[in-house]
Amino acid sequence: MANYKMHLLVCGGTGCRASQSDQLFENLKNTIAEKGLANDVQVITTGCFGFCEKGPIVKVMPDNTFYTQVAPQDASEIVNEHIIKGRKVNRLLYINPETEEHIADSKHMGFYRKQLRIALRNCGFIDPENINEYIARDGYAALAKCLSEMTPQQVIEEMKKSGLRGRGGGGFPTGMKWDITSQSKADQKYVVCNADEGDPGAFMDRSIMEGDPHSVIEAMAICGYCIGASKGLVYIRAEYPLAVERLKIAMEQARQMGLLGDNIFGTSFNFDIEIRYGAGAFVCGEETALIHSMEGLRGEPTMKPPFPSVSGYMQAPTNVNNVETFANVPVIINKGAEWFASIGTEKSKGTKVFALAGKINNVGLIEVPMGTTLREVIFEIGGGIKGGKKFKAVQTGGPSGGCLTEKHLDIAIDFDSLTAAGSMMGSGGMIVMDEDDCMVSMAKFYLDFTVEESCGKCAPCRVGNKRLNEKLEKICSGKGTREDIDLLRNLSHVIKDASLCGLGQTSPNPVLSTIDNFYDEYIAHVVDKRCPSGQCKALLQYHINPDNCVGCTACARNCPVNAITGERKQVHHIDQSTCIKCGACMEKCKFNAVFIK
């Protein structure tokens, strides 16, 4: 076996791949070979590093140099300079936006300083297509420990003690779920991994599957041991081809090593996994809908009880956990429940992965201990608002979450605090908005999503969300009234109160939280017929400043609807009832006389 002196870790996540990281990988490999270094330097593809804003990422080990935004043609420079001459390529290093210093080691970067990577421990560190690298990082040690030293009940107790709660959004205690499923009597039980990540912008599950698929496989086997299941199913959306590919490779390697299949570690425990593909329906992240989809039925939820732990896939007791939840399990077993429970808040233990997006400097995937404040996440890890604009709100919990504002910034993030603030943890989407964002449009944006993704089974969600969306559209187009706001409020409460599943029970959150936190903005839209952030096009008004207008008639000649009147060399005027807000006048005016109000 080669004894490598250096390693080049190239991010192979979907995001970096989209920026040609696979070509970069090839170039690095070829250059290393050309220079005759193939036995000394290993180039590997890893999972996501998280800092997607600055991708593609290349990390040089062991000196921990972190190169950002590396292009395929940068390969030779990295090899020639860094590997051969030992000089860091300065221009590819991260620049601290405050001090403008080059930072070579990621642990000194604001983005990473406050992070604690448990679920993402191996992402960006190991080659996900090589089981040996996972094993070298204590992989499958937890499974071995469970099978050889612990009874299923002891493992369940350990899980309970850890305080781990479901990371898919529900926050149900994982150990308790395993316990309930283990108590259901049946010949066949199932472990299901919910990899139907559906929140717009969220990609933590995908990244884990791409970067560390074995952690999920190992955890599913541990769960199977605990509940008495020999079959596992991964329900993954077909739009995640890379995750599927890596999962398949990992499963095959695990089988070859006897870590899946019959008599695992020489015990009587048998466990294997199958993959089931989802078509990308958001509601199939709801566990009963997911199960029906796997059964070949229409992906729509059914009433609980019965819970899947009693009657799930093919009416057999079924334990459904999300990818991120599973990724935590092997570490908990290896390091102990007490270690895990020492991280986080009183009722939410461990860490949570968030997908940071929106008007924020450091877009990417982050993992922080529960209890970290929104301010730390947004301003320290996220590096603050893009372009030095003012922070306005953060939407947490995906499309069904709520908008939190300035006054919520010091909330210590956990399951309960976010819910109390009128939002939710969800699966960890976090979209940051600045002063240019209209909160009514924002609510409408999310409703567009839920209207599209409602399964149509129950009336409040099927029709109610559609009507919410229509009312928001009405308000954004300047036709709203005060009564519409009242109707929105009532409708939102009824949809939450009367819908069948979690989708409808939470879909009005963006509406309610924006009405609660930005009532003035709603009033501005319906009473003043004005969009304060200027985002609602229908509410814009083009005016001519008489001080600047010289009466050149350029605007009037270019107006497609003849809304502008005025004599030559006289101040012109825009008729608001005719204006279609195309902006042609503003573009043509050479005297800066046209302005938007």
Place this chain on the structure above:
Amino acid sequence: MEMINLKIDNKNVQVEKGTTILNAAKSIGIKIPTLCYLHLHDFNITNKPAGCRICVVEVKGRRNLAPACATECVEGMEINTHNIRVVNARKTVLELILSDHPADCLICAKSGDCELQTLAQELGVREIPYQGEQSIYRKDTSPAIIRDVDKCIMCRRCEMMCNQVQSVGALSAVNRGFMSVVAPAFEMNLEDSVCTYCGQCVAVCPTGALTEVDNTNNVIRALADPTKTVVVQTAPAVRAALGEEFGFEAGSLVTGKMVSALRTLGFDKVFDTDFSADLTIMEEGTELLDRISRHLKGDKNVKLPILTSCCPGWVNFFEHQFPEMKEIPSTARSPQQMFGAIAKTYLAQKLGVERENLIVVSIMPCLAKKYECQREEFSTNGNPDVDFSISTRELARLIKQSNIDFNALPEEDFDSPMGESTGAGVIFGTTGGVIEAATRTAYEVFTGKKLENVEFHQLRGMEWIREAEVDFDGTTIKIGIAHGLGNARKLLEDIKKGKSHFHAIEIMACPGGCIGGGGQPLHHGNTEILKARQRAIYREDENKTIRKSHENPYIQQLYAEFLGKPMSEKAHHLLHTHYFDKKSNGEHHDK
């Protein structure tokens, strides 16, 4: 039995474990409104997808409202069924449903019998504050059923009947969200699907989304045409249900008034399908005996069990789903078609009317009959044996439109010769009736002895699948009965696996048989109505002096004058048929 104590609207109530909030409330006189929920008690069929959310109630300590129809009671529960939170939610949800529903109640086929309309009245909806886009779909018209899915409220009752009860699989929810609707796969036309036209979807649809093809205008036109002689036949189950449309108690027999009404409407002759039911027994019974006798003699080529073939929904079902078994059912046509074939030959001759100028109308409890009379094999040179089939509901509408005060009508008798029937013909209207009628005749023909007690109670009832053994003077005949196509499927699977031990099996597509047909007055989930109709059918049988088909003197006359004997060449030509493989053809042979 574990009992549960709870409080509903501050009243204490004790119920068995497993009872829903809806039923617990019902037991103390609290009627929680429902919409998608449907429970057919005697058939053990329940539809409770918990989708409409009309029955929501407040459960103390629960974050959101609970659907009463699908939530089981728990010890110590405190429930409020009508506080402001509940009433507001219920009404808002109904307003939402109405906001995506065409407001054409005045001209809707279901007006007056629509559960959504009734609910809107009961909840006092006077305006719909949530107006917006409507989900629009194309109308789909098949030979028997019209789908106007703009009116679909996604209650899923039709889907449940089509899949769980009938195992047909023609209807299921398609599309997502606001555009969700119940439709055949790929939104194909019903006509191109595996639909059997049994009409059970129509029978349970709470709105006007699924209705029958209305043929009343064709009938009115025919009656107004002076060049046409128009005769009508009425199926046995119609007389046991028509009265419900005019305020009679369920189970009232209105045979005489029905005949009188038809005559008032202007039909030249009012005949009875019971007559051709007797004829069916002659043909099917002979075929049955022939097959059984050959079997008993050791003929290995004979196919047993023999299956009845008078139900057109059932015929469509096996043509679509079990075409490889199409040699097993009796080749006898249904009573409707036997009537048509005889009317357009024998009767036309007797009346001295050209076939083209004789119009045969049938009044049926059934929607599949509309399709059956359009089958190409049941026509001569393009002229159908039965011109128009209308349902019990359509007849009621026709009577109402024609200013006839049904209640004040005198009781009148059918015309001769095709209006005379026996009690055996009458019981065709209920599950078990056809095989009982056949047994009455087959027994006498087989044994040569007179049958003293004509009532075979072992064949009666409402059980989904029934089995009975009848002693034919030392020879045991094993009979199976199934109603509901899902139950028929079970018996067919047994035959396929060689596990069936029956000599003869009666199959009816609809729960309860024709009395529960897709064209009958709507029962709105009350199965007591079906049981009352069944009792009425047996009462009509008891009232008949002749109760065996082969003793019908007009049947005997028909054979003597025209057909020769059962299974004769002429009978074969006019009264028997053959079946088609609709599975491999992929579509209808006679489209």
